Amino acid sequence: MPFNVLPSSKTNLILLGLTYFFYYGQLGVLVPYIGVFLDGRGYSSEQIGQILAYITVARIIGPNIWSVLANYCKPGLFIMRLGAILGFICTFLAYYFYGFWAVTLALGLMMMFWTAILPQLEVVAMDCCQGNAQGYANLRMWGSIGFIVLSIILGALLDVTSTEVILYAMTLVLFALFVMTCLITAPEHPIEHTDQSAHNKAQWQLARSTPFVLFILSALLLQFSFGPFYTFFALYTEDLGYTGTQTGWLIALAVIAEIGMFVVAGRLLQRYSLNSMLIISMMLTALRWYLLAYWAESAVLVVISQLLHAFSFGLTHCASISFIHRYFAKSFQAQGQAIYVSVAFGIGGAAGSYLSGVYWDQGAGAQFTFSLSMGIALLAGAILLFAKHPLLQSPAK
Known part of the structure; x- marks a missing residue:
């Protein structure tokens, strides 16, 4: 390690904050603008x-592969570093190749390596915060600040x-x-001399239990509903007459609201189930999604x-991470995070992107696509009415 800092020290927490800054800064590049990038290369909405x-799909496969490998590279820092450097290298493929499958491969490999980071980072962060929900939210x-900074800068750059x-x-x-x-440091945990196969079997049984399956299904549907927003929002606002700078600020506004939620999320989760x-x-x-489907002409709405x-x-993420952290044993938390990321953001995100591409029709199908998202989000909430588990029915500790 270049710096020998204690995991819970202020220095390490600052470094962890910067890691979140750049991780979600990358998301601030991808989510709002990847559709704009591909549109600039001449691809249709479909x-x-x-x-x-x-x-x-890389978000389905990647996290599970990396979480298994992390068991042999504890505390997972090596996996995080490997994912970051390989993701960096893969972006260069898109500099030289413009074909459909070449660009898909370049971006897919970058995404697959990038997914190595978050499950390990979430575990390290929760450990350094000693499981405190507000400490994690801080x-x-x-990460939200990183998303804001990059999305605003890129929005402005796209104008020029x-x-x-x-x-x-x-x-x-x-x-x-x-x-x-x-640069970051992770806590060291003593080696457990238990029957690891039996322990993992018990944890996988928890992962297959009805409450957790319903929780994951709900998370999947929620991310599914984000499909048209993540894929086409920047193109949608362009069609509505917004400049790149205005779009950047609209995207940033969402994340500013997210930051405000992170400030109070810990207190909300400690008070309400x-x-x-x-x-x-x-x-x-x-x-x-209703407002975007039917009232998108109104800047106020x-x-x-x-x-x-x-x-x-903001609130769904904090609640979900808190639940997973308490639901699984410490040795299985990386796998638990990987299940959440790969199923919800992987399967849900892929299905949402694909279906929104089918129905978007160069913007002509925007209203129908966002209406579909509205129904899917309602279904996601309805499913949770049947997810009965003490950890879900109670506030975070």
């Missing part, structure tokens, strides 16, 4: 949806330069992320829809 669906807030700047940003941010992963917070957030997510991101992502 092709864009297909590419995003294919590369999102760290995770820096080509869409290829999005690719350059991916490369630079991934390299910065690699540097941060080389996780399930009630998740259900309320999913109902508000449905309202968000688009702003309100973006503010609802505080619930549709």
Whole structure:
């Protein structure tokens, strides 16, 4: 390690915050602007949806592979560093190849290596915060700041330069992320001399239990509902007459609201049950997609829809991470996080991207696509009514 810092020290927490900054800064490049990048290379909306669906499949496969490998590289820091540097290298493929499958492969490999980072980072962060929900929220807030900074900068750059700047940003941010992963320290845990196979079998049984399956299914549907927003929002606002800078600020506004939620999320989760917070957030997510479907011409209502991101992502994410951290044993938490990321963001994200590409029709199907998302978000909340488990029915400790 370049720096010998204690895991719970202020220095290490700052480094963890910066790691979140660049990890979600990369998301601030990908989520709002990958569709713009692909559109700039001449792909149709259906092709864009297909590419995003294919590369999102990496979020199904990747986290599970990396979580298994992390068992042999505890505490997972090596996996984080490997994922960051290989993701950085893979972006260069897109500099030289422009074909459909070549670009899909380049972005898919980058995504697969990038997925190595988050499950391990979440475990390290929760360990360094000693499981404290508010401490985690304070760290995770820096990821939101990174998302804001990168999305605003790119939005402004798109007004004065080509869409290829999005690719350059991916490369630079991934390299910065690699540097941060080389600096952080993770707590060391004593080796457990238990029957590991029996222990893992018990944990997998927990993962297959009805409450957890319903929780994951709900998370999957929620991410499914984000499909048209993640894939086409920047193109949608362009069609509505917004500039790149205005789009960047709209995207940033959502994440500013998310940061505000992270400030209070720990207190909300300690006062109210996780399930009630998740259900309320999913109902508000449905309202968000309704506003974008039927009132997108109103700048005020688009702003309100973006503010609802505080619930549709901020509160749902904090509640979900808190539940998984308490639900599984420490030795299985990386796998638990991987299941959540790969199923919800992987399967849900891929299906949402693909279906939104089918129905978007160069913007003509925007209203129907967001209406479909509204119904899916409502279904996600309804499913949680049947997820009965003490950890879901009670506040976070």
